[in-house]
Amino acid sequence: QVKATGGKVCLGPGLYNLGETPVAIQNAQGIQLQGHGLRTILLYSGPGAALNVVSSIDVTVSDLAVLGFGRGNATALAMLAQNCIFLRIERCGLVQFGGGDLGGAGLGLGGVLAEISVRDNIMFGTAGILSLARQVGAATGIAAARSYSLIFGMKIVDNLIVGQRLGVS
DSSP states (O other): OOTTTOEEEEOOSEEEEEETOOEEEESOEEEEEEOSGGGEEEEEOSSSEEEEEESOEEEEEESOEEEEEOOSSTTOEEEEEEEEEEEEEESOEEEEEOOTTTOOEEEEEEEEEEEEEEESOEEEEEEEEEEGGGSTTOOOSSOTTOOOEEEEEEEEESOEEEEEEEEEO
16 A cells, blocks of 8 residues: 555564565555564565565665575575665564575575665574575576676664574675
């Protein structure tokens, strides 16, 4: 409902079982997705990313936890950011279990990203933050043909990043 005009989506405390249906913020402008801290939990068990922010401008994701239980493939991500400008990820827990040797990241980055702020988060996975360009030919579920990352003006500040194999790649 807020995609056309922009706006704020507030999620109350609780467990939101997404099953295999990810949250998608795509081709949007001026959107805020806000929870109530780590008491707002999005639980995801499908392939790909649990929370996708794709081809969007001026998006804020804050104050929530995303727990992904991937299918053991390289595209298992708690959150995907792809082709975005002015994206803010603040005070979130991005946790991904599963995903193989180089997948299973808390945050996956792909395409062209400009002015991205990743602040005061907890990220856990095989990698904490992973450029999808590292996964040459990997399918993200949204833009399978893209295997590059061009990042301009990214700020990664005051995060706890735990990568089983890689912290930031």
